Amino acid sequence: MIAILLVLTAGILVGFLLVGRPAWHRFNNHSLNLAIYGMLFLLGISVGTNREVIGNLGTIGYEAIAIAIASIAGSVLISSILFKFLFKKHAK
């Protein structure tokens, strides 16, 4: 885990050196997208060849929607308290 976080931090520092160089910024975002396309395609292949996952797509979809709704509900509820106490007063 430490190795992964070090790589990420190194990336952020390298990125910091590239601030103000839009060509590099675009190039990097392009490579990041390509890498993610590739990984998602490979993830799709491994899902397609994995009977266990394919057989459970219904359950997986249900779990995905439940977690998404719970995440949205939790953050919306707590942020509405923050809004009431910190943001609304000042807006008036």
Added chain:
Amino acid sequence: MRSSLIFFAFFVSGIFAGLSGLLPQGFDFNKFGSYALYLLMFLAGVSIGSDKNSWKVLASHNYKIIWVPVTIVVGTLAGSALVDLILPALTVRETMAVGAGFGYYSLSSVFITQLHSQSLGVVALLSNIFREVATLLATPVLVSYFGNLAGIASGGATSMDTTLPVISNYSGKSYAMVAVFSGIVLTILVPFLVTFILTV
């Protein structure tokens, strides 16, 4: 929205390629393993670090807006921990890791696949795409019931780009800056939090 369709299309075409049976059974995603993950992490870091806006917005002086991503992290993790009660097949750690994608489906699904398992990676992909789509659809309603931060909270990491237009439409232009700030902080947090939740 367009980019999420492209990402999803790559994933689905992968599934069909796998189902076609032209590939050997038991294709092992993890063989591409940690090196691909390191590359992805590095590129994601560069992309965050080289974005002028992220440093500018992070340096803004309004202390109040710091609380916005904090409450989103707390609310998301609390919600995704509680939902474990109705999902017996998953552990609290697993549901929280999926929640910690904050809508950043592309990166979080790949990380979770690498760090944990393929099936949880698919849950993360679908769940976080759903969070983005639900935010696009529900922001008008959420804002009218729960205040101007609701769209930002619902959008999570996506409030800095894909869901920003709908948020600034319904919460007002003055909240666009808050949305960008919160989205950037959460985007940076995704890889750290997912790794932390799954490995500690």
